[in-house]
Amino acid sequence: MKKILSVLLALAMLLCALPAMADTTYTGTADSQIGGKDAVTVSVTLADDGSIKEVVVTECKDTKGVCELPCEQLPKQMVALNTINVDTVAGATMTSNAIMAAVKAALENGGVDVTALMEKKEVVVEKAADETLACDVVVIGAGGAGLAAAISAEQNGAKVIVVEKMPKVGGNTILAGGAVNAVNDRSEFAIKQNDSVFWHYTQTLKGGDYQGDPELVMTLVSNAYDAIEWTKSLGMEWQGEDKVFTVSGGLWPRAWKPVMVAGTGFFDTYTKYIDKTDKIDLMLNTKAEKILVNDLGAACGIVCTGETGNTVTINAKSVVVATGGFAKNVELRMAYDAIWGTLDASVLSTNHEGATGDGVKMLQQLQADFIQMGNIQLLPLGDPKTGSLSGNIEHGVDSRIFVNKSGLRYGDEGGRRDDMTRDLFAQEDALMWIVMDSDTYPTGDELNNFGETANQLVAAGRAVKADTLDELAALMGVDAENLKATIAEYNRYCVGGDLEGQADQFGRTLFGQPIDNGPFYAGARVPTVHHTMGGVRIDTLCRVYNENGEIIKNLYAAGEVTGGIHGTNRLGGNALTDTVVFGRIAGESAAIGK
Numbered sequence: 001m002k003k004i005l006s007v008l009l010a011l012a013m014l015l016c017a018l019p020a021m022a023d024t025t026y027t028g029t030a031d032s033q034i035g036g037k038d039a040v041t042v043s044v045t046l047a048d049d050g051s052i053k054e055v056v057v058t059e060c061k062d063t064k065g066v067c068e069l070p071c072e073q074l075p076k077q078m079v080a081l082n083t084i085n086v087d088t089v090a091g092a093t094m095t096s097n098a099i100m101a102a103v104k105a106a107l108e109n110g111g112v113d114v115t116a117l118m119e120k121k122e123v124v125v126e127k128a129a130d131e132t133l134a135c136d137v138v139v140i141g142a143g144g145a146g147l148a149a150a151i152s153a154e155q156n157g158a159k160v161i162v163v164e165k166m167p168k169v170g171g172n173t174i175l176a177g178g179a180v181n182a183v184n185d186r187s188e189f190a191i192k193q194n195d196s197v198f199w200h201y202t203q204t205l206k207g208g209d210y211q212g213d214p215e216l217v218m219t220l221v222s223n224a225y226d227a228i229e230w231t232k233s234l235g236m237e238w239q240g241e242d243k244v245f246t247v248s249g250g251l252w253p254r255a256w257k258p259v260m261v262a263g264t265g266f267f268d269t270y271t272k273y274i275d276k277t278d279k280i281d282l283m284l285n286t287k288a289e290k291i292l293v294n295d296l297g298a299a300c301g302i303v304c305t306g307e308t309g310n311t312v313t314i315n316a317k318s319v320v321v322a323t324g325g326f327a328k329n330v331e332l333r334m335a336y337d338a339i340w341g342t343l344d345a346s347v348l349s350t351n352h353e354g355a356t357g358d359g360v361k362m363l364q365q366l367q368a369d370f371i372q373m374g375n376i377q378l379l380p381l382g383d384p385k386t387g388s389l390s391g392n393i394e395h396g397v398d399s400r401i402f403v404n405k406s407g408l409r410y411g412d413e414g415g416r417r418d419d420m421t422r423d424l425f426a427q428e429d430a431l432m433w434i435v436m437d438s439d440t441y442p443t444g445d446e447l448n449n450f451g452e453t454a455n456q457l458v459a460a461g462r463a464v465k466a467d468t469l470d471e472l473a474a475l476m477g478v479d480a481e482n483l484k485a486t487i488a489e490y491n492r493y494c495v496g497g498d499l500e501g502q503a504d505q506f507g508r509t510l511f512g513q514p515i516d517n518g519p520f521y522a523g524a525r526v527p528t529v530h531h532t533m534g535g536v537r538i539d540t541l542c543r544v545y546n547e548n549g550e551i552i553k554n555l556y557a558a559g560e561v562t563g564g565i566h567g568t569n570r571l572g573g574n575a576l577t578d579t580v581v582f583g584r585i586a587g588e589s590a591a592i593g594k
Contacts (some may be wrong), residue, residue, distance in 0.1 A: 026045075028104075029040065031097070031098065039060065040059065040061070041058045042058060042075075060177050065094065066175065070091050070096040071099065077123075082121075085100065085117075087123070091166055106579070121337075125308050128310040129310060134314070136339060137153040140322060140323055141323040142170070145561070145580075146322035152584040152587025154277055156588050162371065163288050164283065167285050174264060174351055175351075175390075180224070180227070181572075181577050182228045182577060196528045208567020211372060213565065220577060224581060225582065227581050235269050237258065237260070237265065247573040248420075249420065251414070251416070263452030263576070285306075287304055289304060299366075299552060301315040302314050320590050322557070322559065323561050325355055325532035325561065326355060328354070332360070332455055332533065343529060349382075349530070350387055350388055350389050350530045351530070368545070371534060371535070372564065373532075375533040375563075375566070377531040378417070378418070379420075380417075383528075390452070394448070395449070396440075397414045398511055400435060401434075401490055403435055405427065409490065412506040414508050414510035415570075417530075431526055433476040435483075435521070436515060436520070438520070458521075468520075488544075494513060496513075531570050532560060535557075536562055541585060541594045542585050
């Protein structure tokens with residue numbers, strides 16, 4: 001017995017002297033439809049009992065403004081639930097799936113049996129108590145127009161609550177290229193560019209086939225430059241008037257470009273402002289269901305479903321609807337479409353997942369008046385797999401051409417968006433290639449309008465690159481002789497060509513430098529649903545009208561949920577101008593009771 005006790009004591013002392021089992025860390029990558037090969041890289045740490053201790057997304061090449069939330073939320077869920085198989089983040093499904101795939105790959109490559117860790121676990125959320133809140137102005141929607149309205153209302157003395165059904169702010173604005181059409185009539189630069197507020201007004205009206213309300217259009221264009229100045233006052237940075245460019249379908253070089261990529265600059269600016277004030281409360285994962293009216297028919301608040309399924313009632317003096325459009329609602333866009341013939345699910349969309357027309361449904365309950373609902377805009381610039389605008393290699397209209405699968409140009413690349421899209425639908429497989437040279441990508445590491453480099457897009461398989469046009473044609477799968485002849489003819493109209501300054505056979509008049517500076521780039525694009533231009537009828541103070549032509553008191557609307565501004569076809573660069581101009585007006589009107 002003494003010998004046994006001695007052995008046990010020796011073993012106990014030995015075990016005490018050994019270090020504790022160390023955690024093990026693994027790394028892995030996964031492809032993404034947006035970011036391409038190895039788009040997501042993760043680091044995964046398992047505790048000595050095999051449970052997930054830590055997950056970190058160390059790199060994500062997916063679209064800025066979309067990938068950040070799943071990169072933050074999914075690792076926390078994996079640790080909390082001890083499973084790789086967690087719910088995707090709404091509006092960021094592809095990034096979410098790539099993160100889960102990268103974690104799985106990291107563990108499997110390290111020899112870990114992930115069977116138990118792939119078990120789907122139900123998240124039990126305790127329903128919170130119903131609650132009633134109060135404020136001066138409640139804003140439905142935390143996209144560009146909604147947050148502009150919230151800040152404007154706060155600046156006019158209101159206590160504001162913003163509700164957003166999605167788990168993040170941004171809406172479509174954060175996915176946009178960031179361009180804002182605006183003209184400073186007093187600047188020498190505008191005079192040099194032969195531009196003016198009146199020319200912006202004229203092009204906007206004509207570009208929408210004169211269906212836009214002239215008063216609303218004049219409100220848009222005459223307040224556009226002040227909108228730039230207002231965002232500057234909040235801290236947003238712009239590249240400067242000398243950097244304005246012609247965005248696709250914009251018809252003129254008047255699009256201002258933010259310093260931050262895509263629409264992220266707006267929300268970096270807006271959220272920083274909101275964080276500094278105690279007069280704006282932001283409620284995410286909160287879905288507005290109904291607009292309340294009092295006995296006099298005036299809006300007086302909203303009813304929402306909260307994050308846990310509870311009912312949240314918000315009583316307010318005024319309501320601002322800024323819920324965006326319905327481009328992601330296939331049923332609605334097919335029902336209203338008056339232009340395209342069919343907009344079924346086979347036609348992808350640039351929009352975020354929340355663009356489902358919730359505001360339309362709530363306003364219909366109040367017999368609000370809707371106009372031009374059939375005016376739905378498509379772009380010829382969608383990613384063939386996702387419909388997204390990201391991955392587009394172009395910088396501006398004057399630096400690229402469109403060619404079809406035969407390597408031939410087929411239309412005016414500087415024309416109206418609806419015309420460019422119709423032209424593309426007429427091509428084989430409704431697919432075209434954007435072709436450009438290295439003038440705007442001297443190294444390939446320069447950023448496009450979505451924060452992506454040409455080299456990244458090539459590596460991800462979303463673009464092709466070659467030193468010669470013969471090699472480029474081979475990568476594109478088009479006829480090399482056609483492509484070379486097409487570019488040679490196009491170059492004759494460019495700066496230094498013998499036809500410089502003349503319109504070409506397609507009526508194009510916007511030309512820059514010739515496409516002759518290799519290496520050359522090309523990226524495939526398809527038609528995609530972009531903007532629903534019809535919506536609720538408003539006036540220049542953003543007051544909402546009912547079907548009898550009467551103002552619904554204390555009810556205001558701004559952004560894509562409204563109609564009557566853009567007509568049949570919206571000029572490129574006018575949408576974000578719309579969000580800031582009319583968002584500001586709606587906030588002010590709601591705050592002071594106009």
